[in-house]
Amino acid sequence: MIHADLHVHTVYSSDSLIQPKTLVDQLVAHSFIKVAAVTDHDSVRGCKPTVELASAYPDILIIPGVEISTQDGDMLILGTEELPPRPWTPEAMVDYAKSIGGVSIVAHPYREYGMGDLARNYKVDAIEVLNGGSTASMNNQAKELAKSMGLPGTAGSDAHRLSELFSVNTKIDASLSVEGVLKAIKRGSLSAQVTRG
Numbered sequence: 093m094i095h096a097d098l099h100v101h102t103v104y105s106s107d108s109l110i111q112p113k114t115l116v117d118q119l120v121a122h123s124f125i126k127v128a129a130v131t132d133h134d135s136v137r138g139c140k141p142t143v144e145l146a147s148a149y150p151d152i153l154i155i156p157g158v159e160i161s162t163q164d165g166d167m168l169i170l171g172t173e174e175l176p177p178r179p180w181t182p183e184a185m186v187d188y189a190k191s192i193g194g195v196s197i198v199a200h201p202y203r204e205y206g207m208g209d210l211a212r213n214y215k216v217d218a219i220e221v222l223n224g225g226s227t228a229s230m231n232n233q234a235k236e237l238a239k240s241m242g243l244p245g246t247a248g249s250d251a252h253r254l255s256e257l258f259s260v261n262t263k264i265d266a267s268l269s270v271e272g273v274l275k276a277i278k279r280g281s282l283s284a285q286v287t288r289g
């Protein structure tokens with residue numbers, strides 16, 4: 093089992109203060125969260141530097157990704173170090189993720205910039221059911237959405253500063269590899285949980 097924070101912003105998001113090195117250092121130091129996805133707003137510039145820094149440590153893993161602002165709301169794409177081609181419609185993002193062997197996830201559906209019930213219109217791979225920046229009731233609504241759509245539910249802190257990192261995590265039955273994690277998300281071998289201890 094691995095524990096992953098599947099939604100983290102670095103300084104390459106204009107509203108985040110987390111340096112790639114800080115994220116890597118925190119993964120190295122943490123007792124059980126050893127995987128994080130870099131998902132900056134409409135940018136993949138943070139992926140390469142973070143992946144490179146992490147490569148010095150065999151027991152941690154960075155999943156490159158992006159949080160795309162679609163017209164219906166925010167969507168996470170995991171498994172890409174490149175920006176998807178425009179237009180950034182939800183359908184195109186779902187197709188892009190499929191074409192690269194990545195994963196598409198509806199981010200915080202019931203918070204600001206979330207898709208809400210519109211998520212039902214798209215063939216995404218998963219729903220973010222536990223978002224560190226959402227209230228319990230928003231996350232519960234997201235859980236219901238995932239359940240009714242028959243989709244796996246992921247957890248991500250959505251951290252923009254150090255103190256917010258790893259507040260929640262996704263427990264995943266996978267080996268420590270990007271491909272392994274992405275496949276496990278798609279088949280739903282995971283559970284979302286609040287980080288304790």
Ligand SMILES: [Zn+2]
Nearest residue numbers: 099101159250
């Ligand atoms: Zn975010």
